Amino acid sequence: MRPPPLLEIEGLTKHFPIRKGLIFSRTVGNVRAVDGVSFHLAAGETLALVGESGCGKSTTGRLALRLLEPTGGRIVFEGQDITQFGPQLMRPLRRRMQIVFQDPFASLHPRLTVGEILAEPLVLHGLASGKALAARVRDLLERVGLRGTHAARYPHEFSGGQRQRIGVARAISTNPALIVCDEPVSALDVSIQAQVVNLLQDLQAEFRLSYLFIAHDLAVVKHIADRIAVMYLGRLVEVADKTTLYQNPRHPYTQALLSAVPRPDPVKRQRAVLTGDVPSPAAPPPGCAFHPRCPFAAERCKLEAPALRQVAGREVACHRAEEIPEMPNLLSARIDDGARRRRLKILTRAAKDPTCAA
Ligand code: SF4
Numbered sequence: 001m002r003p004p005p006l007l008e009i010e011g012l013t014k015h016f017p018i019r020k021g022l023i024f025s026r027t028v029g030n031v032r033a034v035d036g037v038s039f040h041l042a043a044g045e046t047l048a049l050v051g052e053s054g055c056g057k058s059t060t061g062r063l064a065l066r067l068l069e070p071t072g073g074r075i076v077f078e079g080q081d082i083t084q085f086g087p088q089l090m091r092p093l094r095r096r097m098q099i100v101f102q103d104p105f106a107s108l109h110p111r112l113t114v115g116e117i118l119a120e121p122l123v124l125h126g127l128a129s130g131k132a133l134a135a136r137v138r139d140l141l142e143r144v145g146l147r148g149t150h151a152a153r154y155p156h157e158f159s160g161g162q163r164q165r166i167g168v169a170r171a172i173s174t175n176p177a178l179i180v181c182d183e184p185v186s187a188l189d190v191s192i193q194a195q196v197v198n199l200l201q202d203l204q205a206e207f208r209l210s211y212l213f214i215a216h217d218l219a220v221v222k223h224i225a226d227r228i229a230v231m232y233l234g235r236l237v238e239v240a241d242k243t244t245l246y247q248n249p250r251h252p253y254t255q256a257l258l259s260a261v262p263r264p265d266p267v268k269r270q271r272a273v274l275t276g277d278v279p280s281p282a283a284p285p286p287g288c289a290f291h292p293r294c295p296f297a298a299e300r301c302k303l304e305a306p307a308l309r310q311v312a313g314r315e316v317a318c319h320r321a322e323e324i325p326e327m328p329n330l331l332s333a334r335i336d337d338g339a340r341r342r343r344l345k346i347l348t349r350a351a352k353d354p355t356c357a358a
Contacts, residue, residue: 006045011072014071029283031282047211048225104167146169160187177210181212182214197220238251288306
């Protein structure tokens with residue numbers, strides 16, 4: 001029997017009212033940022049939530065932590081329905097659910113030393129004081145690859161990667177079970193991204209953390225995620241384990257996202273290019289929200305919104321999922337290796353050929 005999930009989200013919605021009038025007293029519509037999202041997250045698991053900017057993935061992360069009030073749906077954390085919990089009831093749970101923000105500079109108070117920043121949640125939750133507090137701060141810094149002496153410095157004295165390490169140290173300071181990583185590496189250089197992802201993986205193995213990893217970079221997600229949920233205009237369109245999704249994406253939007261991942265290998269490949277803009281979440285298209293951009297759209301797609309259903313070992317929200325042609329294994333190392341080998345052979349042949357100019 002499957003153990004109960006750490007986090008369970010059912011039919012989560014968040015609609016932001018659009019107000020007009022002199023004192024914004026008139027509600028003229030709603031931005032449907034999150035529109036009936038359901039998923040679960042097991043202990044020690046990483047679920048990546050991916051999609052274009054504005055698709056509602058960060059809002060979903062904040063709703064899961066109850067940093068935003070949901071319009072509807074249900075949030076169950078560690079077996080408790082926390083959807084209606086007020087600040088008092090949420091307070092003891094806060095230390096079990098943390099967040100790492102996208103911008104490591106904006107998320108750290110510029111007038112506090114790193115030691116003070118890391119001590120704050122420990123003091124707030126009554127987890128340490130006095131000498132034990134100072135020792136815990138030093139320990140946290142060392143766990144994320146910094147030095148204990150860095151506690152006396154201010155955030156501006158660190159590089160972007162080091163600041164994100166401080167953000168991670170703050171997130172793990174209260175021994176959480178769940179961390180929402182909201183685009184934690186997208187503001188960092190590529191070389192630093194790998195270091196932070198490796199750090200998150202090491203900490204997950206050590207503390208059995210669960211990550212809701214929000215990202216738009218599918219190459220990063222491939223390294224850290226166990227399962228991937230693809231989001232489009234406030235709804236999930238495909239949820240699958242990593243291997244299934246990368247080897248054979250079934251939703252046309254997932255196919256387009258995956259084929260847009262840049263590859264170092266310049267070998268020609270099939271690409272699924274989307275046309276048109278993302279529709280406004282204030283006026284989403286009827287039926288399948290993806291139909292104005294979908295190359296496989298049929299009449300039914302314009303009328304009826306597809307629900308998530310099981311197709312070929314994953315959940316997909318598409319009426320025509322069984323008919324969508326398969327795409328090649330888009331991020332397969334095997335394909336890359338084959339192409340690399342072919343190119344190497346050509347280069348070697350050219351190098352041996354004395355008539356070939358450099
Ligand atoms: Fe395309 Fe129709 Fe599937 Fe939507 S339901 S993704 S429009 S084929």
